[in-house]
Amino acid sequence: MNARVALQLSGVERHYTQGEGVLSILKGADFSLHGGQTVALVAPSGTGKSTLLHLAGLLERPDAGEVFINGQSCGALGDEQRTAIRRNDIGFVYQFHHLLPEFTAIENIMMPQLIAGLNKAEARERAAALLDYMRIGHRAEHRPSELSGGEQQRVAIARAVANAPLVLLADEPTGNLDPETAGYVFDALEALVRQSGLAAMIATHNYDLAARMDRRVTIEDGKVVEL
Ligand code: ADP
Ligand code: MG
Numbered sequence: 001m002n003a004r005v006a007l008q009l010s011g012v013e014r015h016y017t018q019g020e021g022v023l024s025i026l027k028g029a030d031f032s033l034h035g036g037q038t039v040a041l042v043a044p045s046g047t048g049k050s051t052l053l054h055l056a057g058l059l060e061r062p063d064a065g066e067v068f069i070n071g072q073s074c075g076a077l078g079d080e081q082r083t084a085i086r087r088n089d090i091g092f093v094y095q096f097h098h099l100l101p102e103f104t105a106i107e108n109i110m111m112p113q114l115i116a117g118l119n120k121a122e123a124r125e126r127a128a129a130l131l132d133y134m135r136i137g138h139r140a141e142h143r144p145s146e147l148s149g150g151e152q153q154r155v156a157i158a159r160a161v162a163n164a165p166l167v168l169l170a171d172e173p174t175g176n177l178d179p180e181t182a183g184y185v186f187d188a189l190e191a192l193v194r195q196s197g198l199a200a201m202i203a204t205h206n207y208d209l210a211a212r213m214d215r216r217v218t219i220e221d222g223k224v225v226e227l
Pocket of ligand 1: 018023048051
């Protein structure tokens with residue numbers, strides 16, 4: 001396959017057992033995303049957006065099919081290797097920030113870098129640059145509870161890209177924000193993607209935001225369909 005494809009799903013299936021029955025959410029989903037490309041995942045609630053993002057982010061394993069990150073097939077890898085790929089190549093942003101409450105904004109962004117083996121000075125320098133880039137440099141020493149919702153999400157985005165991943169996956173990252181704040185957070189996200197060349201897949205219900213991305217896809221009958 002093309003090495004420039006940052007993320008590829010091939011024939012991905014996911015089925016949940018529900019009581020006696022089986023709920024088939026993904027039924028042979030195919031999808032690929034190049035570095036530097038942004039795609040909006042726009043689909044009604046319950047159609048499998050989070051499921052798809054979790055599979056793409058190696059947080060879950062598909063029941064059938066394959067997930068490729070940067071050309072590497074991830075299905076046969078053990079948990080340790082998957083964790084390493086997740087740490088180095090994938091950034092994840094949730095609807096709610098999931099920042100560590102007892103640490104400051106800058107410490108939250110330093111954390112994944114320290115885990116990846118950078119020293120404190122390097123991690124702090126990059127975290128500070130990311131905070132500046134997200135235009136919240138003045139909030140570096142504040143804890144999450146002292147930040148607004150939009151600021152919390154910008155810190156969460158900065159944390160997700162702290163290790164310069166190839167793929168950024170965001171699950172309704174502005175779903176909890178008012179439209180103006182959502183636009184502001186999205187501006188920062190978009191600028192970051194353009195500047196870094198990473199591939200971004202963003203689940204959103206916001207059509208204005210979706211319209212600004214390179215592509216739009218939905219989930220129909222368990223498959224990914226281009227809009
Ligand atoms: P979306 O993010 O588009 O709202 P999800 O991917 O969260 O959709 O869920 C898709 C469907 O799968 C929903 O009907 C949900 O209830 C079901 N589902 C998700 N996770 C599980 C699970 N672990 N066990 C059983 N059903 C699940
Ligand atoms: Mg969801």
